[in-house]
């Protein structure tokens with residue numbers, strides 16, 4: 001299995017990163033894609049990827065969009081030259097909490113789309129409460145973008161189908177195990193073609209609800225619990241979900257590792 005979204009730079013992993021990695025490996029998670037969410041976080045993610053033999057993304061999360069200036073764009077450009085950086089992002093729109101103004105979010109998102117096109121790298125996106133605006137922006141650029149994943153998708157079937165129609169991949173997190181907030185997603189999942197599926201924890205956030213024990217934070221070692229629920233909802237063996245999501249991930253991010 002490959003976890004396509006781990007916030008490994010997060011301070012909640014500061015004390016025990018090697019142990020977190022060991023537990024992930026023991027659980028069958030062979031590679032982590034470390035998420036870059038700001039210039040500083042992307043630089044940290046790259047350093048961690050290099051130190052721990054993983055890969056990462058480089059980008060600016062919509063919450064941080066107000067920090068997107070010409071210097072930030074240049075800093076991203078230089079990060080994208082490292083072979084460990086396999087995608088542009090996390091980038092997108094989050095109108096749920098609007099930590100940055102929508103107009104800044106749009107500018108920041110489009111700047112990163114431009115980088116993905118220029119470097120011919122896949123785009124790792126985040127969309128929350130912004131489906132129409134997000135879709136409109138993607139539609140304008142989709143012909144030039146190599147590949148796009150909507151990470152931590154939490155929407156409904158109709159929204160998912162609109163992304164699929166554009167050729168997007170869908171990242172599924174522990175949200176799928178949430179019987180309250182995740183109902184739309186649980187209804188949508190059986191309609192997701194498995195060749196567009198990728199799995200992720202978004203650790204340390206979104207601890208799966210189906211863990212047989214209490215956990216104070218999420219970890220990549222809990223990815224099998226996401227896979228388990230996906231398998232149950234689509235009526236396939238877990239093994240098959242593991243294999244297909246891994247193949248999708250390897251192709252999507254053009255991973256050359258083993």
Ligand SMILES: [Zn+2]
Pocket residue numbers: 090126151152
């Ligand atoms: Zn996100």
